[in-house]
Amino acid sequence: MRSIRFCSVALIGLLAVTGCTSRHAPAVAPATPAAPMIPATLSPAQLADIWDREHVSWPVPPLIRHADVEAKLREVQQATPDLFHLEEIGRSVEGRSINHLWFGTGPYHVLLWSQMHGDEPTATSALFDILEQVRRHRTEPRVTSLLGALTIHIVPMLNPDGAERFQRRNAQGIDINRDALRLQTPEGRILKALRDRLNPPIGFNLHNQNWRTSAGKTGQPATISLLSVAFDEPRTESPGRVLTKKVCAIIRDALEPLAPGRVARYDDEFEVRAFGDNLTKWGTSVVLIETGPWPAAEPDPYLVRLNFVALMTALDALATGRVQQADRQRYEALPINEGDLFFLLVRNATVVAGTGVAPFTADIGVVASRAIRSADCQRQTRFAARIEDLGDLQTMSALESIDATGLVAAPLWDPALKVGDVVALPDFSARRAPHVIAPGEPAELVILKEQGGTYRIERIIRY
Ligand SMILES: [Zn+2]
Known part of the structure; x- marks a missing residue:
């Protein structure tokens, strides 16, 4: 545990440093996924075991501060500069850096962003565990296939001012996820600019949901809820939405052995102001992953591990082309979120x-x-x-x-x-x-x- 005084000093010191260590912009994404390649896929149980042995994330994600994320990003990039690329893509209302790290050389670009809501930190930890996994195993077929087929972009903390206060909204008091059209938040403008520059065909919007959420009427907590985000009121099924439904089906099947009955489907009503809905409309089909409750006094390790397994499995399925064989009914048939647990x-x-x-x-x-x-x-x-x-x-x-x-x-x-x-x-x-x-x-x-x-x-x- 560190003192608040020390944290403040550390933060000021880091903010004075320019966060940009590399400004090589990645190539624009192609329109179609990579062809099937090397079937070196790990099972969910194997991924969970690997997480238990090799994860590097902080023990309690809610305590992660912007300075921790900034320092960790720099450490990761400087330790393996031929693998990871890092750039600052803008500043929050209060001047904290917002960073974009990317890796892989594949033609198919994937964008993942976490902590758009400052008090929703679980996936931020999982993203750092993915970086560690890629670094450690970069010469193994399961990772080389990932790196060869995909270019993976992460923004681990989109709302650092909210994270600093452990609150949903940014320092203006605006919910960034309702600012996709008006773009009055610098954080929202930064996300949109990155999307427009990369134009990735798929994105992952990573959140935590209310602890009252259950998986339908089953009485089970909705520990992970998935959504293939709609881009219009009728919830039209475009090729992009078919893809995100298949990704959700892949994630469901990966997580259910680890969290039986605790995977659910998020309400797919179109929200005209939300980022996921508009990114999908702009050409980046979005998978929303909401992390919910887990019945343990110390729930964080279980929740981070599930995020790690979900994201590693989804990225592998995209890289190998396995996603195309997924049955999207496995997504459609998920119990819908209820909110009275x-x-x-x-x-x-x-x-x-x-x-x-x-x-x-x-x-x-x-x-x-x-x-x-x-x-x-x-x-x-x-x-x-x-x-x-x-x-x-x-x-x-x-x-x-x-x-x-x-x-x-x-x-x-x-x-x-x-x-x-x-x-x-x-x-x-x-x-x-x-x-x-x-x-x-x-x-x-x-x-x-x-x-x-x-x-x-x-x-x-x-x-
Ligand atoms: Zn959220």
Whole structure:
């Protein structure tokens, strides 16, 4: 962990350096994919194993700052200058560099950009793992086929000002992904200029989605949602959209062994202002990859690994031509995103709400989003959680459910309480807890088991 002071100094130092180390513009993309070549494809399980052994990404993507990305890009390029090319393609509202790194000599150009929304960092890490993979294995057939067929362009952090604040929007307060037509954000203009210069036939728009997202009505989290982005209201199926549907089908089949039932399809409604939709219209057919929830206290390694497997598999399928054999029905048949998954569901509790009302039976639905806490010059990720719903929630699903049948849920009245303590339940009319159990309140409660007039603390819920 580094101090905030050190980070600030490092950032200023890096911003003073010109980021451009190479300005050789790549050639314009041809209209058709490469012919099938070397079938040196790795299975999803093999790619996952490789990621476990060889990944270089930071342990927690939300803590990655612009200075880290800038330094890492420079390090990668300077270590292997015959493989990687780097240029600064512009500056954010607050003057942070936006960088374009590319590699490969193939005629078919692919553009990938991440962190258009500053608080959506998972794919940024996966992109650095791909660079490491290419560097390490550049002489093996599976990589030489990639490098010979494709030229791969990445913009790992399109919204560095938003990333610095861990917020969706840029420093103007604009959602860059609704600025494709008006182009009032420098970040949006930079992306459009790069697309226009390269004119790649395919692009990957890399995001994170809300942790409430489930894969249809299955109750499973939508850990990865895919979209072949439309370019008009009727969602016309052009050759480019057929290609992106096939790429999505390839990714689905790669990920389902690693995340069974947790791959979904993003809503394909046309959004006239969005970048994916307009890039597709301008000639770069876009695959949207949205990374969603994973039910673990430390979800990041699982999520980065899935992104790595998805992108490596998709690039390989494009390079070898394998994508042309994909069945696009595998994409069409994916469950559609739903948005009512809870982070935590306490089921069938006797609720002592702390508001003065008599105890009642209810389920308690908690939602959460990721946040960054800065304390004592250290930055940490945490979940910001609140009670979203209360009542009969038996038709709902959650990342984690607690069966509280026969148990009491009460506000956390004392932060010093521990699991296993045996306590008397306070009279909440005389002693207010910091937060009551009600929709909109922070999720701070205890689950208690009555033991002949006293209560044993079974679980403390606090984030
Ligand atoms: Zn997003």
